[in-house]
Amino acid sequence: MSDIYGEILLDHYRLPRNKGRLEHPTLSVEGVNPLCGDELTLDLEFDGQRLKDIRFSGKGCAISVASASMLTEALKGKTVEEIERWIGVFREFIRTGRAPDGVELGDLLALEGISKLPVRVKCATLPWSALEEAISRYRG
Amino acid sequence: MSDIYGEILLDHYRLPRNKGRLEHPTLSVEGVNPLCGDELTLDLEFDGQRLKDIRFSGKGCAISVASASMLTEALKGKTVEEIERWIGVFREFIRTGRAPDGVELGDLLALEGISKLPVRVKCATLPWSALEEAISRYRG
Amino acid sequence: MKTVEEIRRDFPILSLKVNGRPLVYLDNAASSQKPIQVLNAYCRFCESRYANVHRGVHTLAETATGDYEEARKTLADLVQADARGVVFTRGTTESINLVAQSYGRKFIKHGQAILMTPMEHHANLVPWQVLARAVGAELRFWPLNQDGTLDMVEGRKLLDARVAMVAVAHVSNVLGTINPVREIVEMAHRVGAKVLVDGAQAAPHMPVNLSEIGADFYAFSGHKMCGSTGIGVLYGRPEILEDMDPFMTGGEMIREVWLDHATWNEIPHKFEAGTPPITEAISIAAAARYLQEIGMDWIHAHDTMLTARAWELLAAEPGVTLYGPAGERGALVTFNVAGVHPHDLAALLDRDGIAIRAGHHCAQPLHRWLGVQATARASFYLYNTPEEVDALLEGVRAAKKVLQLV
Amino acid sequence: MKTVEEIRRDFPILSLKVNGRPLVYLDNAASSQKPIQVLNAYCRFCESRYANVHRGVHTLAETATGDYEEARKTLADLVQADARGVVFTRGTTESINLVAQSYGRKFIKHGQAILMTPMEHHANLVPWQVLARAVGAELRFWPLNQDGTLDMVEGRKLLDARVAMVAVAHVSNVLGTINPVREIVEMAHRVGAKVLVDGAQAAPHMPVNLSEIGADFYAFSGHKMCGSTGIGVLYGRPEILEDMDPFMTGGEMIREVWLDHATWNEIPHKFEAGTPPITEAISIAAAARYLQEIGMDWIHAHDTMLTARAWELLAAEPGVTLYGPAGERGALVTFNVAGVHPHDLAALLDRDGIAIRAGHHCAQPLHRWLGVQATARASFYLYNTPEEVDALLEGVRAAKKVLQLV
Ligand SMILES: Cc1ncc(COP(=O)(O)O)c(C=O)c1O
Ligand SMILES: Cc1ncc(COP(=O)(O)O)c(C=O)c1O
Numbered sequence A, B: 001m002s003d004i005y006g007e008i009l010l011d012h013y014r015l016p017r018n019k020g021r022l023e024h025p026t027l028s029v030e031g032v033n034p035l036c037g038d039e040l041t042l043d044l045e046f047d048g049q050r051l052k053d054i055r056f057s058g059k060g061c062a063i064s065v066a067s068a069s070m071l072t073e074a075l076k077g078k079t080v081e082e083i084e085r086w087i088g089v090f091r092e093f094i095r096t097g098r099a100p101d102g103v104e105l106g107d108l109l110a111l112e113g114i115s116k117l118p119v120r121v122k123c124a125t126l127p128w129s130a131l132e133e134a135i136s137r138y139r140g
Numbered sequence C, D: 001m002k003t004v005e006e007i008r009r010d011f012p013i014l015s016l017k018v019n020g021r022p023l024v025y026l027d028n029a030a031s032s033q034k035p036i037q038v039l040n041a042y043c044r045f046c047e048s049r050y051a052n053v054h055r056g057v058h059t060l061a062e063t064a065t066g067d068y069e070e071a072r073k074t075l076a077d078l079v080q081a082d083a084r085g086v087v088f089t090r091g092t093t094e095s096i097n098l099v100a101q102s103y104g105r106k107f108i109k110h111g112q113a114i115l116m117t118p119m120e121h122h123a124n125l126v127p128w129q130v131l132a133r134a135v136g137a138e139l140r141f142w143p144l145n146q147d148g149t150l151d152m153v154e155g156r157k158l159l160d161a162r163v164a165m166v167a168v169a170h171v172s173n174v175l176g177t178i179n180p181v182r183e184i185v186e187m188a189h190r191v192g193a194k195v196l197v198d199g200a201q202a203a204p205h206m207p208v209n210l211s212e213i214g215a216d217f218y219a220f221s222g223h224k225m226c227g228s229t230g231i232g233v234l235y236g237r238p239e240i241l242e243d244m245d246p247f248m249t250g251g252e253m254i255r256e257v258w259l260d261h262a263t264w265n266e267i268p269h270k271f272e273a274g275t276p277p278i279t280e281a282i283s284i285a286a287a288a289r290y291l292q293e294i295g296m297d298w299i300h301a302h303d304t305m306l307t308a309r310a311w312e313l314l315a316a317e318p319g320v321t322l323y324g325p326a327g328e329r330g331a332l333v334t335f336n337v338a339g340v341h342p343h344d345l346a347a348l349l350d351r352d353g354i355a356i357r358a359g360h361h362c363a364q365p366l367h368r369w370l371g372v373q374a375t376a377r378a379s380f381y382l383y384n385t386p387e388e389v390d391a392l393l394e395g396v397r398a399a400k401k402v403l404q405l406v
Helices: A007-014 A062-075 A080-096 A106-116 A121-139 B007-014 B062-075 B080-096 B106-116 B121-139 C004-009 C036-048 C059-078 C092-107 C126-135 C152-158 C181-190 C238-243 C278-294 C296-315 C342-351 C364-370 C386-403 D004-009 D036-048 D059-078 D092-107 D126-135 D152-158 D181-190 D238-243 D278-294 D296-315 D342-351 D364-370 D386-403
Strands: A027-032 A039-047 A050-057 B027-032 B039-047 B050-057 C086-089 C113-116 C138-141 C163-169 C194-198 C217-221 C232-236 C254-257 C262-264 C320-323 C332-337 C357-359 C375-379 D086-089 D113-116 D138-141 D163-169 D194-198 D217-221 D232-236 D254-257 D262-264 D320-323 D332-337 D357-359 D375-379
Touching: A007 A062, A007 A106, A007 D386, A027 A121, A039 A062, A039 A121, A050 A062, A050 A080, A062 A080, A062 A106, A062 A121, A062 D342, A080 A106, A080 A121, A106 A121, B007 B062, B007 B106, B007 C386, B027 B121, B039 B062, B039 B121, B050 B062, B050 B080, B062 B080, B062 B106, B062 B121, B062 C342, B080 B106, B080 B121, B106 B121, C036 C278, C036 D036, C059 C086, C059 C278, C086 C092, C092 C126, C092 C163, C092 C194, C092 C217, C092 C232, C092 C238, C113 C126, C126 C138, C163 C181, C181 C194, C232 C238, C254 D364, C278 C296, C296 C320, C296 C332, C296 C386, C332 C386, C342 C357, C342 C375, C342 C386, C364 D254, D036 D278, D059 D086, D059 D278, D086 D092, D092 D126, D092 D163, D092 D194, D092 D217, D092 D232, D092 D238, D113 D126, D126 D138, D163 D181, D181 D194, D232 D238, D278 D296, D296 D320, D296 D332, D296 D386, D332 D386, D342 D357, D342 D375, D342 D386
Parallel strands: C113 C138, C113 C163, C163 C194, C194 C217, D113 D138, D113 D163, D163 D194, D194 D217
Antiparallel strands: A027 A039, A039 A050, B027 B039, B039 B050, C086 C232, C217 C232, C254 C262, C320 C332, C332 C375, C357 C375, D086 D232, D217 D232, D254 D262, D320 D332, D332 D375, D357 D375
16 A cells, blocks of 8 residues: 555644634535545635635544645635636546646645545545535535 | 166166056156156055055156156055155165165166266156155055 | 467366266356466455455555456446446346346336246246236236247337336347347337346357447346356446335445434445455456457357357257257257257266256246257357367267167 | 464465565454465366256266255354255345345234344344335334443343344444343243344354354354355244245246246245355355364454453553453454544554554444444454554554654
8 A cells, every 4th residue: 555644644634724614604515424424514715706715624534634634725715617627636636646737736746645545535535525515506 | 977877777767667547546646856847647556555556657857767667666565664664765875875774775776876966866756755745645 | 369279278177077078068058167367366366455345444455445346347348338337246136136126116116017028037037026916017928939039020019108127138048049139128218118138148158238239227147257156247227226226235335324224325336235246256357358358259259150050960960959049049059859858868968078958947938938848958158169069969869879769 | 283373374365465564464354364275175166066056967067066055064064053044145244134025024014123232233234224114113222231232131121022023243343242142032032033143253253053042043254254255144944934935036946937926946945046156155165164173162262362462452552442341252352542533543554564444344323322433443363363463552553653643
């Protein structure tokens, strides 16, 4: 098993960014990891087409927590369209273990090894699935 | 597979003894071979406790026909008690491939190899199962 | 391209001697043998990659899960289907029971009809009898022509709007008839009926393209295609599987469980309760790869050549009656020899090392239609040779002599 | 008598390196590994004795049939039961579904109750939920004591004349609790209830004497006892099996078939529709013989020694919570480490080559009762060593360090 528990991932797990709840979220979504029953909540605050703020809460394993932390960091301030592009990029990345050409993944690169861990893919994608639902709900 | 198609068996198949129907049977029983659907009928005529006459009819494979032919030959004229003993002996013989000590099987020895052919056991025992039913019915 | 001689060397059992004679294995429609490639894949997996699948996060659990899901894709590719619709079952029989229960009990209603053919294997007949009795549905039977093909004119008349399900063999395991399943699916869909195709005798022997056939359900078994027993495939169109209730319940097929109720996992997992046949999936996938390397087209052509030869030789032999259509057919010939009980024929052939099947081949109603209790069947596969067909004929002649009534 | 070192050499997979470290396989409750004796028996059978069973009259069909029925006897012997009551299924899950459907739908009536425990595996819970909903039966749950044993006083009160079925694990796959099944059977029979014992975690690990336990049904799986996936056993008391309807229908389980109805074969064949898991039966029988040669008593003692050691070491480790009874228990320890998600623990142990399981172990209701989402579970078998238990402890300590929150 390729070692997924690298320093960047552990850093996000120990010191998660944007953890907690928002006071006035535009909408909140919940996700459940069928593998272990872990639950995660995303609060999103939009300003028109722009994601002004985002927080996540809930218990989870290091992979799901770090994935959520990285997600919030990467997407805060982005537009709905940009976020949708990111969701596609992330799914592709998780499936293949490679970033599409010309895309800078930043810390998310720490999840590179996940494509070889089919069982843990659900942990890494948990916050992203929740985000996807949030966006589709926001679009109406 | 040990060779069951020996001369004695083939002789009983080609020239079955006591084949046909009785005019005035005390009782008739039918047996079906679940393996192939073959049907066999036994007609029995009792004189008190003694089996005065016996005939078999129906289509069957060489093993079931020869087995029926040998059965009629071996048991005609025997008493109900003797027949019951023979049924026990035959079952034991078919299961183990050996005759119980001191028993003379005669032509039935030709069925020796059957114990090693679990699938064909049903062919050899078809007439005997029918006989067993006949006896238990006759006893009431 | 391998020669038949090379193929034969892949199958350890084919070098066996039976009663002192080289084994001539002509019982492939009952079950096929396994090449060393399949046995090796099995052992390698057990020796270095095995664990239970789908819930473990350790390395072996991840490898085993990956291999198991890869096997699903391999089988989906074999029949050109969407892997989401590929459910691993124990075999054709469980696949059909699953549909009869999970689809049938929910969607087939009192007064509707199930249309079958009289040539169905018990596996594609009895589950529908049980269902029909449970829900109050009617059973209809597509008439046969004299030669054992479907009477398309009469059948069309039975296919009205009350028919909810058509259950039909792709290839008959007795008559060898290859049914026009694509046409039947089109006809059935036009009246809103679903179609289950029993592919047990087709998938191992010919290219099968489910996206072309369009069947709603398609079933086949691993052990008839050089793979393991204990595994088979049910393909179901994903949108139909989604709507169906589970068949069995337990681990892996659930999403969340409370003391008094539970919710279901997504397809195809919803239909795979408990520890699935993991090593069997490795085996059937290795078998599918082996067959694909040889080429399904080649296998079909080879089978057809052997079958035609057998038909020709036996048709010319006095006292032999052949059943089923004379032309294009599945990889088998079914016959009777006057005065020779099929069981005796099979047993006597066995003295010469030749393995054929005798009996009703799990198709009693068809045998009633044929007017016989039992038949003898020789069935062929990629490793059989023309010489083995000739040996069959010699064996038949010898048996006639042995049993000849004086 | 073999030493553990010798036993280990029988299992090819145990010489594997995982992430550069020797494999420490502690996921035996999920599935066990296979010794070379079992793999060899499998291959030898495939290479020289294989054919479909029960209907062929040629040599291979006769040998395969003989071996298959011999396997049934071997399994009957293992648990000291009548072979007529031994049905081969795909595994514990199918065994229980079979009883819930074939016995339950016929004999469990509206208003009757099914009594279970909250420690059941989903396989022994969800099928009863489905049945209860279908027939209108009530579900009852035998309360647990604080330590995860059954509360025999409260349980007795639930066991009244309305209870038709008691479904209980012999050994819990999470708590390790060994339930007093013999006593439960006695209590249940007194009120006329039947008892199904889920022996998935018991039969592989300890001597099981069904004639003593007296259970009406007993279920276990091949893959947890050094045998194949794709096979398991349902033992049912013959006189009860006789009365039950078939579960699946198709070939081999029938006596006679007409177009519109059919009659059934005798037990146990009535419950084995279609081609059974033949090679899997060879495998599970070889496994049973292997275990019996080592000795079920020895295995039980060895497991108990390892489990006690693991319990002791982990109980002394700060931050570790253990679940289930402290004393006599099944061959596993289930625990949590404060601040470490079980999945992370399992993944981090895997870096050291140690395979344990993390999650809800198909027992979500029990985890709700425990008040946690998930747990970590190390489970032992005949080939594990005290040193491996020590490695587990070291691994747990290392994981705590890696994930330590700063
Ligand atoms: C107690 C118990 N019951 C039932 C099962 C289900 O067994 P299988 O998955 O082999 O059907 C298991 C194993 O997962 C178990 O531990
Ligand atoms: C046409 C057909 N359908 C169904 C089956 C049943 O397959 P299985 O016994 O593998 O379930 C067979 C094989 O026996 C068959 O030939």
